[in-house]
Amino acid sequence: MERKVVITGMGLWSCLGTTLDEVRDSLYSGKSGIVFSAERKENGFRSALCAQIERPDLKPYVPRNLRQFMPEEAQYAYMATRSALEQAGLDQDYINGHEIGIIYGNDSVAEATMCALDKFRQFKDTAACGSGSIFQSMNSTVTMNLACLFKLRGINLTASAACASGSQAVGLAQMLIRNGLQDCIVCGGAQEANQYSVAAFDGIQSFSVREDEPTKASRPFDRDRDGLVPGGGAATIVLESYEHAVKRGAPILAEVISWGFSGNGDHISTPNVAGPARSLELCLKNGGISPKQIGYINAHATSTRIGDSREAQAIAQIFGDYRVPVTSTKSQTGHEMWMAGASELIYSVLMMKNHFIAGNINFENPDEETACINIVPETREANFDMFLSNSFGFGGTNSTLIVKNL
Numbered sequence: 001m002e003r004k005v006v007i008t009g010m011g012l013w014s015c016l017g018t019t020l021d022e023v024r025d026s027l028y029s030g031k032s033g034i035v036f037s038a039e040r041k042e043n044g045f046r047s048a049l050c051a052q053i054e055r056p057d058l059k060p061y062v063p064r065n066l067r068q069f070m071p072e073e074a075q076y077a078y079m080a081t082r083s084a085l086e087q088a089g090l091d092q093d094y095i096n097g098h099e100i101g102i103i104y105g106n107d108s109v110a111e112a113t114m115c116a117l118d119k120f121r122q123f124k125d126t127a128a129c130g131s132g133s134i135f136q137s138m139n140s141t142v143t144m145n146l147a148c149l150f151k152l153r154g155i156n157l158t159a160s161a162a163c164a165s166g167s168q169a170v171g172l173a174q175m176l177i178r179n180g181l182q183d184c185i186v187c188g189g190a191q192e193a194n195q196y197s198v199a200a201f202d203g204i205q206s207f208s209v210r211e212d213e214p215t216k217a218s219r220p221f222d223r224d225r226d227g228l229v230p231g232g233g234a235a236t237i238v239l240e241s242y243e244h245a246v247k248r249g250a251p252i253l254a255e256v257i258s259w260g261f262s263g264n265g266d267h268i269s270t271p272n273v274a275g276p277a278r279s280l281e282l283c284l285k286n287g288g289i290s291p292k293q294i295g296y297i298n299a300h301a302t303s304t305r306i307g308d309s310r311e312a313q314a315i316a317q318i319f320g321d322y323r324v325p326v327t328s329t330k331s332q333t334g335h336e337m338w339m340a341g342a343s344e345l346i347y348s349v350l351m352m353k354n355h356f357i358a359g360n361i362n363f364e365n366p367d368e369e370t371a372c373i374n375i376v377p378e379t380r381e382a383n384f385d386m387f388l389s390n391s392f393g394f395g396g397t398n399s400t401l402i403v404k405n406l
Helices: 018-027 036-043 074-089 090-094 111-124 133-139 142-148 165-178 197-202 242-247 274-287 305-319 338-354
Strands: 005-013 035-036 050-052 101-105 157-159 184-191 233-241 252-261 296-298 323-325 386-392 397-405
Touching: 005 018, 005 074, 005 338, 018 165, 018 338, 036 338, 074 142, 074 233, 090 305, 101 142, 101 165, 101 296, 101 338, 111 133, 133 142, 133 338, 142 157, 157 165, 165 184, 165 197, 165 233, 165 252, 165 338, 165 386, 165 397, 184 338, 233 242, 233 338, 252 274, 252 338, 274 305, 274 397, 296 338, 338 386, 338 397
Parallel strands: 101 157, 101 184, 296 323, 296 386
Antiparallel strands: 005 233, 005 252, 035 050, 184 233, 252 397, 386 397
16 A cells, blocks of 8 residues: 655755845745856856855764765765754654665765866876765765764665656655655755866856856847846755654645656757656646646746756646746756756755745746747745646756645
8 A cells, every 4th residue: 555755844055145034035935046156257267157156064963983984965965964864753762763765866976976087187196086086976976974963774775867866756656655675864065166076067158148147148038038047056845755754743844745757768968858748648647637737837947048948848748738936046047957856846845835935036028939928027825735746867867756735
């Protein structure tokens, strides 16, 4: 018998804030986290735009000998996970006595790998890499660090699926809990925010060059969009079976109803319509949900010409005449990449619990292909009890989640 899977804790380390209250207020007010980086421009970036992410101080929480294993994104993930576990009421004593798992999305560790290999090349000695470098440079660095620091003894897995990584992590966790293989899993996504992690993206002209107006550069679905803006941070979600959550008296925030997924089986970077449409269709089918039950869609839309238009067409194909409200919170955060699928789930839960839809800022004019959906340009008071969140990535990996209010 399939079990109900619920969210009991959430934590964020985002350009919109580092507490749920800060992030909620930023979403509501339409605050942008995008800035101009003089350092990136000086270092040869075509676009110096990026999200501004505060670096956490882990000294009060993690001993120095353990911090050496943690690259930038693992630090963000640690802080987000502390907050999520606290909200869920999962203290260390409880964790020590129960099997809690972790599945986290991450798909690069550019800076840590580069720094270690630069030392090797400079000194021509592998010992120069440092004793912590191997643990910093692996894609599984987030899960290995968090599992050890928080003593998590259930499943320990990294979801590495490009910009769908965070969403896939939540989907995999939901599936395991629903089928009785785990009772509780910490899941989420993290993205390093340093310049080295996105230099190659800049090199293929993926980024907006609207440098004179940083806060207006990320403009999903808008006719004048000219590329994405890179972001980062971490987002953690605690998932549990409903029975497990009730038994321990946990706060129950929402239910993860369904997960849909697909592969485009097409071009490595250019998305199509059929793949995303299948992900949406499968998610609705798996949850036994009709399109008109969805009160809001948090779109993947990154502010790229083709990506936004293909997603708009996929939504229109599946939702037909039903004009469901659609926004992309990337208009405020930029593209949080491996983190995005998890953070956007939290952003949407905050909207649902606080009765509003954050506006798709900078949306001024649709083009012929994005005019087919109902994009909400400004914050709107709204009551909705179910939303859908899309995440699509390079290689044609697609993930869709549906969440219900409780």
